[in-house]
Amino acid sequence: MMESLPNKFFSANNLYKVAIFLLCLALFALLIGCSTEVEPAANVIAEPEISKLQVTFDNTLVGGTRDLSAPKTVIGAPSGPSPKKEEPPRLTPTIVSNNVSKSLKSLNDKKLATGFPIIVDKTLKNGIIKSYEDEGFYRDVKAQIKGRYLPKLVQGYDDSALGWAAPEVKAVGLDGEEIYIGGEGPTTLIMVLAHWCSHCRNEVRELAPFLNDSDSLDRVRMVTLLTSINEDRPNFPPHTWLDLEKWPVSSIVDTPSSQIATAYGVSSFPFFIVINDRGEIVLRMAGRLGVETLGRLVDAIGNMGEEN
Known part of the structure; x- marks a missing residue:
C-alpha cells in the first residue's frame, strides 16, 4: 500500500479563497501606488483665496471675509515658532492734528534758531496781515x-x-x-x-x-x-x-x-x-x-x- 502525502496546494474546493487572496493583493498594490504619488505634496496646505481686499493700518480686512479657522499656507516652514510682527500704530484724527501742531512748532523753533522767516509764523501767531502787504x-x-x-x-x-x-x-x-x-x-x-x-x-x-x-x-x-x-x-x-x-x-x-x-x-x-x-x-x-x-x-x- 502506498501512503498518500498531504496536499500542500489549494484544492479545487478552495478556488474562492484563491480569488479573494488575489483581490486583496491587487488592492494592496493600488494603495501603495497612490501613497507614492501624494507623498511629495503632503506638507502643502492651500490657503483659501481672498479677492479685492483692502488692508487698513490696524490690519483689519475691508471688502471681504476671511476664514480664520483655515490653516495658513506654509511651505518649508521652520519648526520653531514664527516671530510676532508688530502692528503699526493706529492713526486717529486727534493724533494727526497733534502731529501737525508739533511740526509747525518745530518750524517755529527752526525759525528762531536760524533767523529765516516762515510764513506759517504770521498765520499762527495772530492771523493779521498789514494793509500795505496786500498786492496793489x-x-x-x-x-x-x-x-x-x-x-x-x-x-x-x-x-x-x-x-x-x-x-x-x-x-x-x-x-x-x-x-x-x-x-x-x-x-x-x-x-x-x-x-x-x-x-x-x-x-x-x-x-x-x-x-x-x-x-x-x-x-x-x-x-x-x-x-x-x-x-x-x-x-x-x-x-x-x-x-x-x-x-x-x-x-x-x-x-x-x-x-x-x-x-x-x-x-x-x-x-x-x-x-x-x-x-x-x-x-x-x-x-x-x-x-x-x-x-x-x-x-x-x-x-x-x-x-x-
Missing part, C-alpha cells in the same frame, strides 16, 4: 479831500496861502487805519516825503533818532505824508524804508496821482506844513529842517498851544 495797496489807495486847494509854494516869494483853511483830508495809513488832517483839532505838523528823494532819506535818517529819544511826539501831533509813490523808482516800497529807519511818526498814504500833495500846494521834497487848532495854514516850508530846526519848530508850536 499803493496802486488802489484812495482819499477824500474837502475844501479849496492851496496854491503852490514858490520859493523866494511870500506864501499867499497863510491863513487859508487847510483842505480836510480823510485817507488811510500804513496800518490800515483812517487818518484825518485839516479842520479843527490839535495843531499838526505834516512832513511830506517821497521814497525816491535822496534829501528825504537823509532827513528821515537824521530825525528818527531824535524823535525816538525826545518827547517831541508827545508835545506835537506829527503826521508823515507819503506821496509821489512810484514802484519803478528807487527805495520802493516806502514802508520798508521807514521800518529800516525806525521812523516813529504815523504815515498817511497819498493816492497814485498825489492828490493830497496837490491839494496842499506841495512843490518839492521834503516839505513841511503846520496847521493850527482852528484848521488854518500857519507855515509851509520846502527843504530839509535837521534836528536843530525841528526842535525850535516843536517849541514854537508848543508855545502856540499855550497862548490859545
